[in-house]
Amino acid sequence: MSSSSASSIKEANLQFVKIISNSQRAIIRQLRDRCTGEFHAVKEFVDRPISAIGRLQIYRENEYLRDSNSPFIVKHRGNFGEGDEFKIVLEYVDGSNIGSCGPIPEPTLSRYAHQILQGLNYLHSKRIVHGDVNPENILINGEDQVKICGLGNSKKLPGETVTFERWKGTSYGYRCPDKLREYPCDGYASDIWGFGMTILHGHIGRHPIMGPYANQNPELMYQLYVWEEKQRPLTREDSSEDFKKFISHCMHKEPSDRWKPIKLLEHAFITKHQDGNNAQHLNDQNPHEEPSSSSHTAQ
Incomplete structure (x- = not known):
């Protein structure tokens, strides 16, 4: 891995502003370029030494973001360092995440969902989960x-592969049933389950299952929901029928029944809230280039 990208950003010119996020695995800082005044987000792993898996993840995330050409994926600005000191420079997003914006009105949520689906459609067209x-x-x-950010758990599927034998990846409350039960997991379909749960979170203003049980074993409550023979609805009483149907297509227990991004983009919940400018982005991303639905499995 090269010690720096072809970017004109120089690490020595970056001045610390604040910590954006700090997890057990990685820290993201907001930095300001003294020469240009531009803000950047810089991500690095906090473990020392970084494990072989951790190093693979950050190099892979750097590669996928560097090669991305979608307005719905956070932009790659460069990278610095090697080994334990490797850092990714990203565009700084001056806002918040969708989980801290709720409850979000349906028209606004539809516009967010429209953009997320275009980003996922782009990744899936490149065989990236x-x-x-x-x-x-x-x-x-x-x-x-x-x-869309956080590609540290992303994987590019080889050949016609769509499933994995061993892969948890997703944060616990957004894992699909096949991940929780450690069944072979359809990578693309697992993204759609996580998307559906994320949209529900934005709609309700908290995790739809774990939120009310934050102090009472929320992971157990999530498991109980996933394992219900007939899953109870998670929408609000005032949710529209279009929204309820849209979510149901994202959160089937059976992975093959979850709709792909390109089909979800045609759902009434999405189309009735879009204007021509928003819809045009999809045509710029080769939306009909879909990954194969072969049942081959990766380890």
């Missing part, structure tokens, strides 16, 4: 534009 779709990885900037 995001692997961790949850509210913290869906950023909303000051102009109400969606930026």
Whole structure:
């Protein structure tokens, strides 16, 4: 891995502003370029030494973001360092994540969902599974534009493969049933389950299952929901029928029954709230280039 990208950004010119997020695995800082005044987000792993898996993840995330050409994926600005000191420089998103914006009115949520689906459709067309779709990885900037981030758990599927034998990835409350039960997991369909749960979170203003049980074993409550023979509805009493049907297509227990991004983009919940300018983005991303639905499995 090269010690720096072809970007003109120089690490010595970056001045610390604040910590954006700090998890057990990675820290993201907001930095300001002294020369240009531009803000950036810089991500690095906090473990020392970084494990082989951790190093693979950050290099892979750097590669996918560097090669991305979608307005709905956070922009790659460069990278610095090697080994334990490797850092990714990203565009700074001046807003919040979708989980901190709720409850979100349906027209606004539809516009967010429209952009998220275009981003997922782009990734899937490149055979990339995001692997961790949850509210913290869906950023909303000051102009109400969606930026998907957090590709540390992403994987590019080889050949016609669509499933994995062993892969948890997604944050617990957004894992699909096949991930929880450690069945072979359809990577693309797992992204759609996480998307559906994320949209519900934005709609309700909290996790629809774990939220009310934050102090009472929320992971157990999530398991009980996933394992219900007939899952109870998670929408609000005032949710529209279009929204309820839209969510139901995202959260089937059976992975093959979950709709793909391109089909969800044609659902009434999405189309009735869009204007021509929003819809045009999809045509710029080769939306009909879909991954194969072969049942081959990766380890």
